Amino acid sequence: MRTLLRSSLRHLAARRAHYSDASKVKRHLLSRIYQPGNRWMENSPEIQAKSNEPSSKSQRLLYKAGLIRPASPGCFHYLPHTVRSMEKLILVIDRAMQEVGGQKIDMPTLCSAALWRQSGRWDLVGTELLCLTDRHNREYCLGPTHEEAVTDLVGTEGGISYKQLPLLLYQITRKFRDEKRPCFGLLRGREFYMKDMYTFDINEEAAYQTYNNVCDAYSNIFSTLDLKHVKVQADTGNIGGKMSHEFHLPASIGEDRLLVCGTCDFAANVETLHPDEENCPSCRGQLTESKGIEIGHTFYLGTKYSHIFNAVCIDAENKPVVAEMGCYGIGVSRLLAASLEVLSTEEDLHWPNLIAPYQICLIPPKKGSKEMAASFVAEELYDDICTIPCMRNEAVLDDRVHLTIGKRVMEAHLLGYPYVIVIGKKALESPPMFEVQNHRTGEVQFLSKEGVLSFIQDVPVI
Ligand SMILES: [Zn+2]
Structure with missing residues (x-):
């Protein structure tokens, strides 16, 4: 009797301990x-009017699961599950960027029109910029990228010592683009998250090394997420520069046309080739066309911006040298949606496991x-x-x-x-x-x- 009592008391104590742990x-x-329901869809004439327009799988499933909600065209509320996933994705990107020496900064969303006029991009980018004027009549745009801001920041510092090179600065912030026709949910929004990195080197050779390091880091990010991706040679567009690559997830909904060589590892955005090109420019092998969702873009800029904003490196002889720059973007919210696009079935969401909510x-x-x-x-x-x-x-x-x-x-x-x-x-x-x-x-x-x-x-x- 006594032993029984003792053992059951012990059992009770163990249970209590379990619960105090559990508490x-x-x-x-x-x-x-x-996780609000979908009643908003029934009450939204705008959504109903758009129900005939093309939508994407990720958008449809995120709506259905109550994970995002549209606020205005191309702008979304990210609800708790989505934010958890985004924060994990940001952690994956942070680690990869810091692995190659990236230092995280945070620049203002309001970008001075004066700087953008100085680089000539105010008119070049034109209607895609979301612009505003403050009470003192100063003009700004809501930053779509920050080449001007970061080069001005570095330029006004009087020069980066050769001991600090390469200098890699990056941020993960909201960006803005006045898309004419925002569509496909988080894939093509007007307000979105982007990781943008800017690098400064003393000469071309060092800058190419940095460029390759960052490209490798990009491939590592996509492999960590178990995403099949292609790196293609790309157009430099309105960012400018000497060399550029895009990273794509192959997907039928993708808006970019890619040509991929079946023999070597050459791949290019159609924009960069002659319209009648059928053979690989590097090995003459057969090129096949596929579609891709652009998730990353890298540019070797040279001195385009550093020249204008006087961003210089100070060499070992104490002489200023105009910095060789690179800039590197990953559309973070787009990457999230694109990975859902390629991994999900018609019925169910599938996240890269590592970043599931x-x-x-x-x-x-x-x-x-x-x-x-x-x-x-x-x-x-x-x-x-x-x-x-x-x-x-x-x-x-x-x-x-x-x-x-x-x-x-x-x-x-x-x-x-x-x-x-x-x-x-x-x-x-x-x-x-x-x-x-x-x-x-x-x-x-x-x-x-x-x-x-x-x-x-x-x-x-x-
Ligand atoms: Zn080839």
């Missing part, structure tokens, strides 16, 4: 996450169902998952137990969590078994609690 866990409950969605039994006795096991499993350090904030509990398991599983797959764990009938067995669904492969396996925890330990997270 420290901040639960991510789906019922608490702001949450890695895991747990679905406990429906209230009032036979399986309801397993609710307790579900919460315990959730809290145990959260004690794995890398999973602390990566699991969401779908506590909307008034809904059937089936309905919630369907929604979980629409949202695209990489792993969905269902706490159903088998959770009542001894030991309890849990159904783990792999969203990408469709694979389903039944695991014990220990099995789930060891499986989850190996899920890669950022």
Whole structure:
């Protein structure tokens, strides 16, 4: 009797300890996450009028899942799941940029018209600029890129010492472009997130080295996200410069036409070739056409801007040398949408796993169902998952137990969590078994609690 009592007391103490641990866990409950429904679509004459216009898969699925909402043409509210994913994507990009020596800065959105007139781009870019005037009659544009601003910043500093070279400055901020016809949701907006980097070197050779390093970093970012991409030779457009490349995700919805060589690794945007070109200019192999969504663009600028704004490097002999520059963009919100575009099915979102809003969605039994006795096991499993350090904030509990398991599983797959764990009938067995669904492969396996925890330990997270 005494031993029995002692052992049950010990058991109780252990349980209490478990709960005091668990109380420290901040639960991510789906019922608490702001994810408005789609009633706005029914009430929006503008959306209805546009329902015949082409839309994109990512746009349709993001609307359906309640993850973004249009505010005005080409401008969107990013809702909590989308922001989580964006923040992870930014982390991936930050790491890659800092790996090649990038230093993060943050420049004003309001860009002085005077600087843009000095570079000649005020009129060149023209109607694509969103412009405004302040109370003192000073003119600005809402920055689409920051070549003028950053070169002026560096230029007024009197020169970069050769000891500081190469200098790589970048930012991830909102950018603006007055698109005539914004479309495809986050793929072609008027207000969007962009990573823009600007580099300064003392001579061409060093600048080409920097250019190649940043291009390699771009390829690493897309590979980290498991995205098939092509790097193509591109036109320098209104940014200017001597050499340029674009990075594309091949997709039928893409607005750029690419020619890719089947023999060597030559690839180019059609714009840069003669209209009748059928053979690869480097190996004469057959070129095939495909379509791509542009997600990154790099430019070797030379001294185009540094000359105008007097950005110089100071060499070892203390002499000023006009800086050789490069600029490098990644459309961050576009990359997010483009990856959804190429990975998703018609029915369900698929994110690059690393940047999915949450890695895991747990679905406990429906209230009032036979399986309801397993609710307790579900919460315990959730809290145990959260004690794995890398999973602390990566699991969401779908506590909307008034809904059937089936309905919630369907929604979980629409949202695209990489792993969905269902706490159903088998959770009542001894030991309890849990159904783990792999969203990408469709694979389903039944695991014990220990099995789930060891499986989850190996899920890669950022
Ligand atoms: Zn070739």
